[in-house]
Amino acid sequence: MTAALEDVDAAIRPGVQALGFHALRQLGRAEALRQQLASRPPPPEADALLCVALALGWSEAEAPYTVHTLVDQAVEAAKRSEDTRHQASFINGCLRRFLREREALLAQAEKHPQAVWNHPQWWIDRVRKDYPAQWQAILTANNARAPLVLRINERKTTQALYLQALAAINTIAFPVGPQGVILRHAQAVPSLPGYAQGHFSVQDTAAQMAAPLLLDGLSAAGGARLRLLDACAAPGGKTAHLLELADADVTALDIDARRCERIAQNLQRLGLQADIRVGDAAHPEAWWDGGLYDGILLDAPCTASGIVRRHPDVRWLRRPTDIAQLAALQARLFNALWPLLRPGGRLLYCTCSVFRAEGEQQAQTFVTHHKDALLMPSPGHLLPQSGVPETVFPDNLKGENDGFYYAVFEKRGL
Numbered sequence: 001m002t003a004a005l006e007d008v009d010a011a012i013r014p015g016v017q018a019l020g021f022h023a024l025r026q027l028g029r030a031e032a033l034r035q036q037l038a039s040r041p042p043p044p045e046a047d048a049l050l051c052v053a054l055a056l057g058w059s060e061a062e063a064p065y066t067v068h069t070l071v072d073q074a075v076e077a078a079k080r081s082e083d084t085r086h087q088a089s090f091i092n093g094c095l096r097r098f099l100r101e102r103e104a105l106l107a108q109a110e111k112h113p114q115a116v117w118n119h120p121q122w123w124i125d126r127v128r129k130d131y132p133a134q135w136q137a138i139l140t141a142n143n144a145r146a147p148l149v150l151r152i153n154e155r156k157t158t159q160a161l162y163l164q165a166l167a168a169i170n171t172i173a174f175p176v177g178p179q180g181v182i183l184r185h186a187q188a189v190p191s192l193p194g195y196a197q198g199h200f201s202v203q204d205t206a207a208q209m210a211a212p213l214l215l216d217g218l219s220a221a222g223g224a225r226l227r228l229l230d231a232c233a234a235p236g237g238k239t240a241h242l243l244e245l246a247d248a249d250v251t252a253l254d255i256d257a258r259r260c261e262r263i264a265q266n267l268q269r270l271g272l273q274a275d276i277r278v279g280d281a282a283h284p285e286a287w288w289d290g291g292l293y294d295g296i297l298l299d300a301p302c303t304a305s306g307i308v309r310r311h312p313d314v315r316w317l318r319r320p321t322d323i324a325q326l327a328a329l330q331a332r333l334f335n336a337l338w339p340l341l342r343p344g345g346r347l348l349y350c351t352c353s354v355f356r357a358e359g360e361q362q363a364q365t366f367v368t369h370h371k372d373a374l375l376m377p378s379p380g381h382l383l384p385q386s387g388v389p390e391t392v393f394p395d396n397l398k399g400e401n402d403g404f405y406y407a408v409f410e411k412r413g414l
Contacts, residue, residue, distance in 0.1 A: 038094060
């Protein structure tokens, strides 16, 4: 959905995103309702429009507009498109019936797990298998809206000073963690104080743990300057955090040249510098200069099952087979990068996933096959938790984060 939003006019993009995310968070329920309203699905474009209207209007209390306005506008939207013009009467009939029979239709829909949890059935089954005691809390958190969380660039300012800057513009915010600030209500990021000056980056509290975890207790061989690698680095948030916290030589690697340009832009705004390279982390021979690293941060490609709050389309785009395919890629990256680490150095493996195949199982398999790898005390799986932005207060901020996995490995000399 991110790519699609980039094609939307900037003036209306925030509104389109808000409506799109709202619909995606209720898509399972909307599809269950559509199945009752239509004996067979209409053409894809009309089906999408009908499901969006049902997702936005299934609850009068949560609807962004009055339900009658949603019905009228859905029908008008159908009439304006050649792909849906001939389905306008059908869409109107379905939505009018829904308004008449709302309670009965909703009661029937709630018999289906996909409608209750708004996730594909395979996803529900997988989370339930991995977390028998917490699966409901995980799925509930996924359907909440994630708040705007900033990470303060301590090379430029401090957490306390930035909170004062926000207070000066009547923006309510709270400290979270060593460098984090959470806003009660999201705002356009470029309009926040200090954006152009590089005073902060946008980064969830869970992601803010990566750089400190790698740097904790890490020292360079012979007292030299730390030499670090951020593999799969784009868009550069963790690279920047490493540079903010340590005087180090950091190589930021990514396979995508355009995404490497994004790293450069973000670092420039923050007043930071790294050695940015385009390359495949699984094939170091193409980009590695032969010097061993003191620390490696491997934020591996994954299903993104831990950041569904921020990317509600992920659950509908993924397929069950993706987990095994990505786990195989993660293992290849692990094995390719480990030889680049000096004895006594550390590798931080992380994914923004809650699936154990991309976290705990991956780490245990690596330790089993690498006798020189010592698994250090690590956070392991962090489960997504949501304090709804309108009700979040300092006493429960610790329960506000995306889902992540973290494991720190130290390389022993054999």
